[in-house]
Amino acid sequence: MPAPDAAERLLNLLIALTHAPLRMTRAEIRATVAGYDPVDDHDDSETARKRTAAFERMFERDKDDLRRIGVPLRTVTDATHGDEIGYVIDAGDGVMPPISLTAVERAIVAVAADYWQCAALGTDARRALVKITSSTARIEEIPVYLAARSTAGVDAAPALAQAIADGQAVQFIYTSASSGRARRTVEPWRLVVRGGPLYLVGLDRDRGEPRTYRLSRIEGTVSPIGERGAFVAPVGLAGVYLTASVPSLTARIGLRAESGHALRRRGRFLESKGEWDLYEVQYSDTDSLRDEILGLSGAGRIISPLSLAEAVITHARAALEAARA
Amino acid sequence: MPEPAIPRLTRLLGIVTQLEEYGEASFDELARHFGVSREVIKDDIDTLWVSGLPGYGTADLLDFDGYAYEEGIARLTESLGIRQVRLAPAEAVALMGALASIVASGAAPAAAEGALEALRAAVEGAMAVTVVGAPPADQTAVQAIREGLERSLAVVVTYVDAQDRRTERTIEPHRLVAVDGVGYVECFCLRAGDFRTLRLDRIERAEVTDEPASTPRRETEGFALEAQYDAEITVGLAGRWAFEDLPGVSLKSVGDELVARFGVANPDVIVARLLSVAPHLRRISPADLRDRLANAAEAVLASASIPEDQ
Numbered sequence: 001m002p003a004p005d006a007a008e009r010l011l012n013l014l015i016a017l018t019h020a021p022l023r024m025t026r027a028e029i030r031a032t033v034a035g036y037d038p039v040d041d042h043d044d045s046e047t048a049r050k051r052t053a054a055f056e057r058m059f060e061r062d063k064d065d066l067r068r069i070g071v072p073l074r075t076v077t078d079a080t081h082g083d084e085i086g087y088v089i090d091a092g093d094g095v096m097p098p099i100s101l102t103a104v105e106r107a108i109v110a111v112a113a114d115y116w117q118c119a120a121l122g123t124d125a126r127r128a129l130v131k132i133t134s135s136t137a138r139i140e141e142i143p144v145y146l147a148a149r150s151t152a153g154v155d156a157a158p159a160l161a162q163a164i165a166d167g168q169a170v171q172f173i174y175t176s177a178s179s180g181r182a183r184r185t186v187e188p189w190r191l192v193v194r195g196g197p198l199y200l201v202g203l204d205r206d207r208g209e210p211r212t213y214r215l216s217r218i219e220g221t222v223s224p225i226g227e228r229g230a231f232v233a234p235v236g237l238a239g240v241y242l243t244a245s246v247p248s249l250t251a252r253i254g255l256r257a258e259s260g261h262a263l264r265r266r267g268r269f270l271e272s273k274g275e276w277d278l279y280e281v282q283y284s285d286t287d288s289l290r291d292e293i294l295g296l297s298g299a300g301r302i303i304s305p306l307s308l309a310e311a312v313i314t315h316a317r318a319a320l321e322a323a324r325a
Numbered sequence: 326m327p328e329p330a331i332p333r334l335t336r337l338l339g340i341v342t343q344l345e346e347y348g349e350a351s352f353d354e355l356a357r358h359f360g361v362s363r364e365v366i367k368d369d370i371d372t373l374w375v376s377g378l379p380g381y382g383t384a385d386l387l388d389f390d391g392y393a394y395e396e397g398i399a400r401l402t403e404s405l406g407i408r409q410v411r412l413a414p415a416e417a418v419a420l421m422g423a424l425a426s427i428v429a430s431g432a433a434p435a436a437a438e439g440a441l442e443a444l445r446a447a448v449e450g451a452m453a454v455t456v457v458g459a460p461p462a463d464q465t466a467v468q469a470i471r472e473g474l475e476r477s478l479a480v481v482v483t484y485v486d487a488q489d490r491r492t493e494r495t496i497e498p499h500r501l502v503a504v505d506g507v508g509y510v511e512c513f514c515l516r517a518g519d520f521r522t523l524r525l526d527r528i529e530r531a532e533v534t535d536e537p538a539s540t541p542r543r544e545t546e547g548f549a550l551e552a553q554y555d556a557e558i559t560v561g562l563a564g565r566w567a568f569e570d571l572p573g574v575s576l577k578s579v580g581d582e583l584v585a586r587f588g589v590a591n592p593d594v595i596v597a598r599l600l601s602v603a604p605h606l607r608r609i610s611p612a613d614l615r616d617r618l619a620n621a622a623e624a625v626l627a628s629a630s631i632p633e634d635q
Contacts, residue, residue, distance in 0.1 A: 130359065256628075
């Protein structure tokens, strides 16, 4: 029989472990599952050692691959077999149920699978689509006139999703505005998408407090550390760290006619004075109101507080200087 | 190059599951369903047919009806109990996070929420991702645009642009798109006489007309948010946040400075970002951005310096 390719070997391993009465040891797998290189008694000891090492590497990778796609592969030890480690897949566990989707729903799911432009999540999304496709009825596709794309750099997402599911802590290098570049040890609770960027909410072990991390600021790989099931993520907390705080400050602003519609909707009209409509708006973040007024390119101005009005002028002057440098 | 193992294994399990759940299928049907060629499906069936239990005798293998196979039909007669597995955590985050982001953008039809609900059954345990929606677009307006799309009719919209200028225009919608969680409509704008991409949350009102659309829909038009030119901005490190989430941006730290390179789709949006981090700006190119920034800054200063009691 010619050597089967990796997908065939994985399939044969999956079938063998699903049907193993109790478990299969590494030796049994190597000797019987198609695609592995069985022990050859004619090998000299050096060749035998090399071939065994190659089998071990291949089997480790195959085990990881099966687990990565969600196959419930379990490790079992059996005292009557000298505590040798064995492997088994629990048939029935983790099986995809039939999914009922209308033609429109199916078309939308296909659009979603193309959403991520970064390699890591893109691969996972397309694999998820194949799985969903497996369990949905064959129906004619219909056009939905919809397309979607994310440009966020979120390569850390798959590793974090796995760690959240496993309840396992992670380490990564992170750069923040306040603390610079440092290694963080985090109990990951939840990923949060807000608009484009992805965030991780979790417990920062060194600080002993929950923190929010932007995935685009994570450098390199995310390494799981410690035991699985080391913590339980609190339920329903993720949003707390991302929702905007309640507006508690008040500003007076002027808006030219036919402009500043977002501010008009949020604010309270006071009076019209010359070319300016005066409004009172509540805000929580000084910087965002400053940026909003700057973005109106002169169609809006701050009247009070004075510090905010000055911030607008400082920024505009700095911009002028940089533009003319 | 041979196909990587994991995607192929996923499809192999998928074909077995599909045939078990929904009965025999022609190779062509399976090819359409899984979005691959007929040859790929045939290779997959050939592989499945010789896979099975150790021993690999006739009774140990996955089995198909040989006569049906000759007719180009996959009729599974022995599955060995093999089934597709549920979504792994990363797969669930990737697909459902994407779907939820599209829903949050307001660009998706109402059916998207039904799809999201149906998909939850495919996930083992709790979802590891939450999507926080932006302020929603006016769904009555989006509904009118969708009706225009589906019936190929022009739509009159009231639109507030990035500079907060309000205009009424007639558009021929071609496609709804969600980019980074924000919904847009790609359309032909009769007022501009050109293709335009309008943000859904800036459309205040939309009404379908009886006028049939006159411009052919451009399937290959792609995202009208494509870059017009490349920009290179040097800022102090504190200005990093304004650039790090720009589409396709490359950031390079040089000493205490950061060089951001990116494609500019809408110069007005970039000018607003530059104003936000103005005190940290060092160098800006090309000249078009410098000019626009200077004009905007001058306009801000002219308004800001007007005394209150004029």
